[in-house]
Amino acid sequence: MEEFAAVSGISRPTVSKYFHDPESVRASTRARIEEALAKYDYRPNIYAINQNRQLTKNIGIVVPYLADPFFAEIVRRIERRCIDAGYSPTLFSSHGEQALENQILDGLRSLKPAGVLLAALGRASDRQEIEKFCRDVPTILFDSNLDGIGEAFVGSDNFSFVSQSVDYLTRSGEPPIFVEMATPANPNARKRRTAYVTKMEGLGLEPHIVQLPGEGWAFEEIGYQGTMKLLKDGNLPTNTILCSNDRLAIGVLSACYESGLKVGQDPSCDLRVAGHDDHPFARYTCPSLTTVAHDYDSVSNRSVELLFELIDNGGRFEQRSEVLFASRLILRGSA
Amino acid sequence: MEEFAAVSGISRPTVSKYFHDPESVRASTRARIEEALAKYDYRPNIYAINQNRQLTKNIGIVVPYLADPFFAEIVRRIERRCIDAGYSPTLFSSHGEQALENQILDGLRSLKPAGVLLAALGRASDRQEIEKFCRDVPTILFDSNLDGIGEAFVGSDNFSFVSQSVDYLTRSGEPPIFVEMATPANPNARKRRTAYVTKMEGLGLEPHIVQLPGEGWAFEEIGYQGTMKLLKDGNLPTNTILCSNDRLAIGVLSACYESGLKVGQDPSCDLRVAGHDDHPFARYTCPSLTTVAHDYDSVSNRSVELLFELIDNGGRFEQRSEVLFASRLILRGSA
DNA sequence: GCAATTTCTTTACGCGAGTAAAAATTTTAT
DNA sequence: ATAAAATTTTTACTCGCGTAAAGAAATTGC
Structure with missing residues (x-):
């Protein structure tokens, strides 16, 4: 900076001030610095800058x-x-x-x-x-x-998520069962489960939760495997599945498709599936996924x-x- | 570091050496430093460390x-x-x-x-x-x-991708058309297109490329919209679509599903669709996506x-x- | 045009380390 | 035990920049 200040014809403290906030120096000074800057492409050492700061940018x-x-x-x-x-x-x-x-x-x-x-x-x-x-x-x-x-x-607001999905699903067909991971990693999952129970009870309906085994972040796989097993055992008490999140739902949809089940709201369909999050790819599942979107x-x-x-x-x-x-x-x- | 060296009873240069490489000091010295470290949780200032380095870690x-x-x-x-x-x-x-x-x-x-x-x-x-x-x-x-x-x-190796997919598709059914974006952002896309043409010609087949309009990174949407239009216009010269990449294929699958077309290798199916990349979600599309995987x-x-x-x-x-x-x-x- | 104000320059010190050199100490080999 | 080798201590300088203080210069207001 010493050298750069020299060639730009400005003192080092002023140059230092300029880099801290270009507006803090006079326009004419700024111009001269920027002119030199264009010629010599000097850049301050961020490590030196931050060394004595207790807070950086x-x-x-x-x-x-x-x-x-x-x-x-x-x-x-x-x-x-x-x-x-x-x-x-x-x-x-x-x-x-x-x-x-x-x-x-x-x-x-x-x-x-x-x-x-x-x-x-x-x-x-x-x-x-x-x-x-x-x-x-x-x-x-x-x-x-x-x-x-x-x-x-x-x-x-997780309650807002589940409240809307449950409301819609019950209004338009059978009340949903709630599918989630057995040991959810994310606190939102627990809140959604609670919200589901509360909401269902509020509507005078019996909550029904299915917990799929599996850990980690391979949600689609867990949803897929869990649903395959669920379908094989054939103990679905309803035709409507509400998934704790969309990635789980993607796995569920995949399992349904493979099992020859048709998913959708049409009367000819076997199942309805919905999720939460409005995952970026939820629009492109088959069928496209009904969900509740984060803001x-x-x-x-x-x-x-x-x-x-x-x-x-x-x-x-x-x-x-x-x-x-x-x-x-x-x-x-x-x- | 001065202070920390003092309380640990070791000189500052030695402490400095320790942080650069703990193995570079005698075991007894290391022990004393680590003992102090446990008590005073001092950590060197990374900005000061890097200030005079021309290369950092x-x-x-x-x-x-x-x-x-x-x-x-x-x-x-x-x-x-x-x-x-x-x-x-x-x-x-x-x-x-x-x-x-x-x-x-x-x-x-x-x-x-x-x-x-x-x-x-x-x-x-x-x-x-x-x-x-x-x-x-x-x-x-x-x-x-x-x-x-x-x-x-x-x-x-993009040629390896396309070579395998084209080989497989032609061997198992009709030769594929190649679906890609009109102005692909990624150089791999161009290489894949060339590879497709070369491969098809090598097999004595006529290459057929469909370029979907659209820019940016919303591949699924581009695949979806493009396919919808393609299907409406009804000018598919074959029942086999090879997509430049899986995200495009996800959009294609979505459009097919919505149009009531059945995708798969079964004779009862209307279309076959394949992609490239083995995108993490390709396993969970409906049907699951045949693709070529990166290593x-x-x-x-x-x-x-x-x-x-x-x-x-x-x-x-x-x-x-x-x-x-x-x-x-x-x-x-x-x- | 002159004083008041703003902006710069000069000078100097500090930060938290790396590191070099010489002296002192500890360890190892014999 | 002693010489040789390895490690540590002492001392001191460097790096690139922030910043404070005092004085100089430029700008502004009237």
């Missing part, structure tokens, strides 16, 4: 499983907004593993980020570690809530906005808040 | 579109291997935009990474910028090749290995190499 984004298109999609929006606001987002995926999640948080601490947007693994998370991390780094949780952890939570835009926007607020507020909120966005029923061919 | 991973499960999957493997080798991988997605790709490369330059694994946008890439970047930063291209750019390329493991492993070699070699290879892995036909229900 970095933002950490952590998701449990990036190969899940749901997270890929939401991350895409969040990233964009961070960049537009002048931050440098860094993306991490826990790949479904607690050890990796902890490792990521540990590395994140060293990055001294201005803030972190964390979608935790959920059940598989090391609650203590996350709690400790949140004490050190301003963190907003999204999608996956951990009670009392983080400065705020932004996500979708992707609101969740990602509000998460980022809250994080910026948090950063402006020095990294702490007086009170932890939870924002839940309502979902939207998407009627398609499968139910 | 960072590795940049850049993909064109992370919301595409193909990339999500391959990145998952690459990331893991980098971490295991003691590097810090950082993930970037160009989200299909040239401007963002350039911006990412620019940011990457500042990160002074030991190496970069780059899957470029392809047609949408700013060739010059990438070339310039590769001169500054040791870079291995993967998946998407740009002639002469980067120190090496690792990818799948995910080899591609990701070899990319990483080559990058490590490149790093050890000081960032340059004497000669640019191109490694292509053969693919594997996956027979499923759709063809």
Whole structure:
């Protein structure tokens, strides 16, 4: 920077000021610096810049499983907004593993980020570690809530999801059974189950839950295998299946197709299947999947906005808040 | 570090040495440092560490579109291997935009990474910028090749893909037409088209290519809309469709289903559809998709290995190499 | 045109490490 | 036990930048 300042004919402190905020120097000065910049393509050493900062312009984004298109999609929006606001987002995926999640948080601490947007693994998370991390780094949780952890939570209202799907399904045909994984990784799954029970009872109907065996993030496979077995055993008490999430539903649809069952709302159909999340590919299943959509835009926007607020507020909120966005029923061919 | 060295009873230079490589200090010294480490949880400032390095332990991973499960999957493997080798991988997605790709490369330059694994946008890439970047930063291209750019390329052999699918399809039924996007973003698409023509001609058959209109990364939608129109116009010269990639095929399958066409190899079926890539969800389409699989493991492993070699070699290879892995036909229900 | 204000320049120090060189200490080999 | 070898300590300098203070220069207001 010394050298660059010399060739641009400006003092180093002023150049330093320019890089911190180009608007903070006089227009004529700025012009001269930018002129020199065009000629010598100097760039400040970000490591030197950040060395003495307790907070950088970095933002950490952590998701449990990036190969899940749901997270890929939401991350895409969040990233964009961070960049537009002048931050440098860094993306991490826990790949479904607690050890990796902890490792990521540990590395994140060293990055001294201005803030972190964390979608935790959920059940598989090391609650203590996350709690400790949140004490050190301003963190907003999204999608996956951990009670009392983080400065705020932004996500979708699971009751809204299930309420709408159950309402629609009962109104238009037989009441649904609820299909989920036996040991769901994500806290939303548990909330959806509870919501299903509550909702059904509210309608004076008997809830019926089917738990498919399997762990991990291979939801489609679990849905597929589970449904094959279910169909073979032939103990479906209804013709309507509501899946905890769309990826499970994709597996269910696949099993139905292979078993020669026709899925759809038509009277000639054997089954109706619906899901939750409005997974990016749900539109292209056969038949296309009736589901309930996250308000992707609101969740990602509000998460980022809250994080910026948090950063402006020095990294702490007086009170932890939870924002839940309502979902939207998407009627398609499968139910 | 000064303070930490004091409380651990070891001199600062030795502590510094320890963090650079714990094996480089005597066992007794290491023990004392680690003992102190457990008590005071000090961690070196990565910014200070990297400030005077011309090369860090960072590795940049850049993909064109992370919301595409193909990339999500391959990145998952690459990331893991980098971490295991003691590097810090950082993930970037160009989200299909040239401007963002350039911006990412620019940011990457500042990160002074030991190496970069780059899957470029392809047609949408700013060739010059990438070339310039590769001169500054040791870079291995993967998946998407740009002639002469980067120190090496690792990818799948597109001819192997198409050769296998065409062979199988012609052997088992009518020869396929080839469905692709009109202006494919990815260089592999062009190679696959050429391979199709070559292969068909080699078999003494007339190639027939259908180009679906549409741009960007919404492949399923393009496949869906294009097929709907194709079916309406009713000018399919054969009952066998070979798609340039699986995501397109997912859209095709969806359109077929909606149009009441039965897809499969059974004589009672109207159409056969196959794809390429073995997309993570191809197993769960209805019917499940016959496709040709990347050798995910080899591609990701070899990319990483080559990058490590490149790093050890000081960032340059004497000669640019191109490694292509053969693919594997996956027979499923759709063809 | 002159004072008040704003912006720059000069000078100097600090940050948290890496690292080189020489001296001191510990370990190993004989 | 002693010499040789390996490791650690001491000391001191470097890197690239942030930033504070004081004074100089340029701009603005009237």
